[in-house]
Amino acid sequence: MPHSYPALSAEQKKELSDIALRIVVPGKGILAADESVGSMAKRLSQIGVENTEENRRLYRQVLFSADDRVKKCIGGVIFFHETLYQKDDNGVPFVRTIQDKGIVVGIKVDKGVVPLAGTDGETTTQGLDGLFERCAQYKKDGADFAKWRCVLKISERTPSALAILENANVLARYASICQQNGIVPIVEPEILPDGDHDLKRCQYVTEKVLAAVYKALSDHHVYLEGTLLKPNMVTPGHACPIKYSPEEIAMATVTALRRTVPPAVPGVTFLSGGQSEEEASLNLNAINRCPLPRPWALTFSYGRALQASALNAWRGQKDNAGGATEEFIKRAEVNGLAAQGKYEGSGEDGGAAAQSLYIENHAY
Amino acid sequence: MAHRFPALTPEQKKELSEIAQRIVANGKGILAADESVGTMGNRLQRIKVENTEENRRQFREILFSVDNSINKSIGGVILFHETLYQKDSQGNLFRNILREKGIVVGIKLDQGSAPLAGTNKETTIQGLDGLSERCAQYKKDGCDFGKWRAVLRIADQCPSSLAIQENAVVLARYASICQQNGLVPIVEPEVIPDGEHDLEHCQYVTEKVLAAVYKALNDHHVYLEGTLLKPNMVTAGHACTKKYTPEQVAMATVTALHRTVPAAVPGICFLSGGMSEEDATLNLNAINLCPLPKPWKLSFSYGRALQASALAAWGGKAANKKATQEAFMKRAVANCEAAKGKYVHTGSSSAASTQSLFTASYTY
Numbered sequence: 034m035p036h037s038y039p040a041l042s043a044e045q046k047k048e049l050s051d052i053a054l055r056i057v058v059p060g061k062g063i064l065a066a067d068e069s070v071g072s073m074a075k076r077l078s079q080i081g082v083e084n085t086e087e088n089r090r091l092y093r094q095v096l097f098s099a100d101d102r103v104k105k106c107i108g109g110v111i112f113f114h115e116t117l118y119q120k121d122d123n124g125v126p127f128v129r130t131i132q133d134k135g136i137v138v139g140i141k142v143d144k145g146v147v148p149l150a151g152t153d154g155e156t157t158t159q160g161l162d163g164l165f166e167r168c169a170q171y172k173k174d175g176a177d178f179a180k181w182r183c184v185l186k187i188s189e190r191t192p193s194a195l196a197i198l199e200n201a202n203v204l205a206r207y208a209s210i211c212q213q214n215g216i217v218p219i220v221e222p223e224i225l226p227d228g229d230h231d232l233k234r235c236q237y238v239t240e241k242v243l244a245a246v247y248k249a250l251s252d253h254h255v256y257l258e259g260t261l262l263k264p265n266m267v268t269p270g271h272a273c274p275i276k277y278s279p280e281e282i283a284m285a286t287v288t289a290l291r292r293t294v295p296p297a298v299p300g301v302t303f304l305s306g307g308q309s310e311e312e313a314s315l316n317l318n319a320i321n322r323c324p325l326p327r328p329w330a331l332t333f334s335y336g337r338a339l340q341a342s343a344l345n346a347w348r349g350q351k352d353n354a355g356g357a358t359e360e361f362i363k364r365a366e367v368n369g370l371a372a373q374g375k376y377e378g379s380g381e382d383g384g385a386a387a388q389s390l391y392i393e394n395h396a397y
Numbered sequence: 398m399a400h401r402f403p404a405l406t407p408e409q410k411k412e413l414s415e416i417a418q419r420i421v422a423n424g425k426g427i428l429a430a431d432e433s434v435g436t437m438g439n440r441l442q443r444i445k446v447e448n449t450e451e452n453r454r455q456f457r458e459i460l461f462s463v464d465n466s467i468n469k470s471i472g473g474v475i476l477f478h479e480t481l482y483q484k485d486s487q488g489n490l491f492r493n494i495l496r497e498k499g500i501v502v503g504i505k506l507d508q509g510s511a512p513l514a515g516t517n518k519e520t521t522i523q524g525l526d527g528l529s530e531r532c533a534q535y536k537k538d539g540c541d542f543g544k545w546r547a548v549l550r551i552a553d554q555c556p557s558s559l560a561i562q563e564n565a566v567v568l569a570r571y572a573s574i575c576q577q578n579g580l581v582p583i584v585e586p587e588v589i590p591d592g593e594h595d596l597e598h599c600q601y602v603t604e605k606v607l608a609a610v611y612k613a614l615n616d617h618h619v620y621l622e623g624t625l626l627k628p629n630m631v632t633a634g635h636a637c638t639k640k641y642t643p644e645q646v647a648m649a650t651v652t653a654l655h656r657t658v659p660a661a662v663p664g665i666c667f668l669s670g671g672m673s674e675e676d677a678t679l680n681l682n683a684i685n686l687c688p689l690p691k692p693w694k695l696s697f698s699y700g701r702a703l704q705a706s707a708l709a710a711w712g713g714k715a716a717n718k719k720a721t722q723e724a725f726m727k728r729a730v731a732n733c734e735a736a737k738g739k740y741v742h743t744g745s746s747s748a749a750s751t752q753s754l755f756t757a758s759y760t761y
Contacts, residue, residue: 244615251608
């Protein structure tokens with residue numbers, strides 16, 4: 034083996050690791066507000082609002098004008114490119130508003146999925162071309178972390194070895210390039226919940242995918258202490274007839290992570306997938322009460338699960354803005370508690386009764 | 398991906414994980430007494446004792462007949478095949494004596510190294526043929542764990558990707574077969590200390606090797622909670638002119654581990670690889686005091702570093718039995734303290750304990 038050629042200096046490593054730790058301080062998580070123009074179209078059409086740049090700006094303003102209460106539960110916000118350069122009604126750039134609250138600014142950098150020929154509808158993710166230069170510019174413009182989403186799905190013959198390998202590799206290249214530019218990469222290998230598979234199958238696939246991701250990160254000399262992971266929770270497929278408790282989801286999720294995610298990774302920020310706001314909070318809470326030792330922060334990086342109520346309350350009406358912001362703050366605070374295992378639920382019994390539902394982990 | 402086919406039942410997993418945890422509970426570690434006939438020859442030659450089966454038996458008898466309190470420091474003993482079937486002078490099988498003390502009995506399973514053609518004198522390890530049947534028999538004969546040593550070296554173009562990959566795969570096959578037979582596999586990917594490389598280079602290589610090992614274990618569906626890792630500490634090469642403190646060794650070692658070893662692994666039992674008895678204890682203590690997160694037990698699996706003083710005290714004479722046992726007990730207790738970060742160096746150590754036990758290019 035040739036002598037190592039350090040990818041990062043000691044100063045670069047310190048900067049990256051400090052940023053990552055700031056985002057996942059206990060009780061804090063991430064607001065994923067990086068919906069692309071196309072995704073925002075779907076959200077806005079659900080509330081009968083036209084998908085214009087101005088409406089997208091007004092909507093993000095609803096979220097970003099949240100008061101100081103979000104300081105203790107939001108550690109980072111992921112922006113879409115357009116939003117990074119937008120301003121509020123007073124001409125203050127959104128980036129500045131967020132930074133002034135002590136929240137770290139992040140940027141979505143992938144360019145969407147493309148098909149992998151010869152597979153059963155599987156994909157990889159594009160965006161590596163010119164990524165180095167784009168990251169350098171985003172860093173200048175206030176971003177300290179980035180996010181890149183890869184997608185895998187479970188079916189009879191998927192995810193295939195190719196899909197796992199290719200997506201792991203592309204995530205590792207992205208991560209390496211980010212770090213060269215002082216940006217903490219959030220690594221997101223999402224396994225979709227589509228399908229009728231059970232919890233065990235999802236756990237098995239998640240373990241295989243994450244093992245491949247961390248091998249690729251090692252191969253590409255990525256500094257793990259300066260990264261975050263954004264995985265799916267381990268859940269059954271949406272069409273699975275068996276129902277599982279939050280404790281079972283928690284045990285399967287934490288078991289999978291313990292078997293694959295090195296302790297050097299400072300934080301795991303779960304995506305919410307298609308979960309409802311309350312489900313996403315209850316599951317995160319159960320995860321943080323799971324009796325297995327957990328060496329990383331386990332928190333949220335939620336899009337829909339933080340915004341659904343706010344979006345619904347807003348409905349594009351200026352007069353509703355204040356009320357909508359309140360809905361967002363409410364979910365943010367709830368998830369901040371869930372990230373510490375302190376959420377008592379919206380009325381249902383949590384705590385001791387839930388503890389007894391944990392199944393011994395050697396069954397997983 | 399094809400539907401998974403569970404390699405182990407929940408009962409098998411439970412048994413394996415309980416064995417592994419028992420070995421490393423409460424600061425306990427492992428006595429590696431599995432020196433092959435040839436290797437015992439080297440040891441006995443140093444104290445001018447003839448390498449006969451009887452002499453080997455006598456020395457092991459002295460060690461294993463030590464006071465029962467040894468079971469507070471020693472959780473497991475690795476035996477060589479011959480020793481598994483030997484008895485003490487009263488006709489009691491060694492393995493029964495150990496089990497009665499509450500110590501788990503292990504067996505060396507590999508059959509030595511074989512060259513990898515086309516490399517710079519690199520090797521892989523043999524022993525997979527008929528391994529399942531051998532494991533089944535050893536389990537019947539009282540063993541609950543196995544050990545298999547793979548060797549990598551740092552030199553020009555070494556370790557090569559082939560050596561890393563091949564040794565990782567062979568370790569994974571061995572581990573998989575062990576678990577099928579109720580034996581906890583100790584996975585030992587030793588990066589030997591020969592050479593003039595510095596601490597940083599050893600750390601880099603150790604990280605690459607361990608990443609490959611855990612990817613291979615995952616590929617081979619090995620149940621991590623039912624394994625133990627036996628790695629080298631991260632140290633400079635023996636011919637390196639720069640000297641490092643135990644704290645530097647500890648930081649480099651724990652950093653490498655926490656970037657590569659999943660939290661699911663219950664224990665990491667370091668090999669002593671030529672360190673003096675005292676250095677092996679001081680380094681282990683510093684490792685347990687290292688401020689980085691350490692979700693696994695960090696203990697010892699020492700051969701020379703537990704037996705050097707005992708061998709010197711014995712000198713082949715039955716009359717020295719008490720002195721031999723005291724020397725052994727002293728090191729065992731010291732290392733147990735070190736495994737809890739509580740070792741206090743008590744000043745004068747015997748000449749044998751500080752004498753470097755390094756033999757160039759050490760093979761079993």
